[in-house]
Amino acid sequence: AAGVIQSPRHLIKEKRETATLKCYPIPRHDTVYWYQQGPGQDPQFLISFYEKMQSDKGSIPDRFSAQQFSDYHSELNMSSLELGDSALYFCASSLPLRTDTQYFGPGTRLTVL
Amino acid sequence: AQTVTQSQPEMSVQEAETVTLSCTYDTSESDYYLFWYKQPPSRQMILVIRQEAYKQQNATENRFSVNFQKAAKSFSLKISDSQLGDAAMYFCAYRSPKVQGAQKLVFGQGTRLTINP
Numbered sequence: 295a296a297g298v299i300q301s302p303r304h305l306i307k308e309k310r311e312t313a314t315l316k317c318y319p320i321p322r323h324d325t326v327y328w329y330q331q332g333p334g335q336d337p338q339f340l341i342s343f344y345e346k347m348q349s350d351k352g353s354i355p356d357r358f359s360a361q362q363f364s365d366y367h368s369e370l371n372m373s374s375l376e377l378g379d380s381a382l383y384f385c386a387s388s389l390p391l392r393t394d395t396q397y398f399g400p401g402t403r404l405t406v407l
Numbered sequence: 408a409q410t411v412t413q414s415q416p417e418m419s420v421q422e423a424e425t426v427t428l429s430c431t432y433d434t435s436e437s438d439y440y441l442f443w444y445k446q447p448p449s450r451q452m453i454l455v456i457r458q459e460a461y462k463q464q465n466a467t468e469n470r471f472s473v474n475f476q477k478a479a480k481s482f483s484l485k486i487s488d489s490q491l492g493d494a495a496m497y498f499c500a501y502r503s504p505k506v507q508g509a510q511k512l513v514f515g516q517g518t519r520l521t522i523n524p
Contacts, residue, residue: 325509336498336517337452342509349509382450388509395442396502396512398452 296320298399300385306405307375315370315402319387325349326368327396328360329384337384343368344390375406409434411501413515420489421523427474428484428518430499440502441475441482442512447495455497458482486520494522 299318307313319326325344329337339352343362354360357375362368372379382401388394410433420426432441443455458466458475465473470490474483486493499515 327509327511329512331450336514337512339511339513342511344509350511352511384452386452386512395454395457397454398444400449400451403450 298385298387298397300383300399300402302402303400304403304405306407308407309375309377311375311406313372313375313404315372315383315385315404317368317370317385317387317399319366319368319385320397322389323387323397324366324390325388325394326362326366327386327388328354328368328370329386331382331384331401333381335381340370372404377406380404380406409436409439409501409503409513411499411513411515413497413499413518415518416516417519417521419521419523420486422489422491424489425485425487426489426520428486428497428499428520430482430484430515432480432482432499432501432515434480434501436503438504440504441473442500442502443471443473443482443484444498444500444514445493445495446498446517447492452498456484489522491522491524494520496520 327342328340331337340354342349346362360370386396386398388396439460441458445453470487496517500512
């Protein structure tokens with residue numbers, strides 16, 4: 295079965311640089327979520343999209359922005375990177391159903407030097 | 408806001424034995440969904456089991472089952488016949504019912520499970 299695809303899988307950036315993370319949801323899933331998992335931490339919700347519109351926003355820094363495109367893939371843009379942004383970034387997708395379950399991608403490991 | 412608490416940072420069990428991981432949550436909602444996700448060393452988040460709050464019957468998935476106590480706001484995971492491949496970090500998660508759009512997951516702190524051969 296098709297899964298959530300995230301690219302790149304690993305990314306190394308310098309402080310103050312910009313990074314773009316991409317997420318391709320499971321086919322027919324129109325809802326996308328982004329989570330950030332710091333070292334030894336539980337995943338923290340950043341932002342979600344439903345039918346290409348922002349649905350909910352969590353503890354996402356103003357330096358970060360995201361969008362969902364017409365083909366339902368999503369991109370998380372991170373600017374002015376800080377050391378504390380080093381984390382595993384997960385994308386998850388789900389069907390537009392009340393009883394849906396979120397399925398996670400493999401994650402993008404971002405390292406800021 | 409909803410909160411999820413996993414009070415056991417680490418657990419260990421002998422292979423083939425049974426282990427129970429605890430989870431409690433706080434909410435004022437009457438309808439919601441609860442999940443257990445497994446995160447092995449690969450860091451992939453894998454769904455283990457889910458429970459709808461309106462269902463009184465406890466969910467089961469092969470060797471995995473839950474004990475859902477709605478009044479006590481408790482949602483424990485029981486793993487029977489533990490296998491070496493069960494070694495992972497286990498996260499309990501809460502989701503509000505979706506009226507329209509997306510509903511985020513709220514995770515507990517996680518319990519690291521070790522399987523002793």
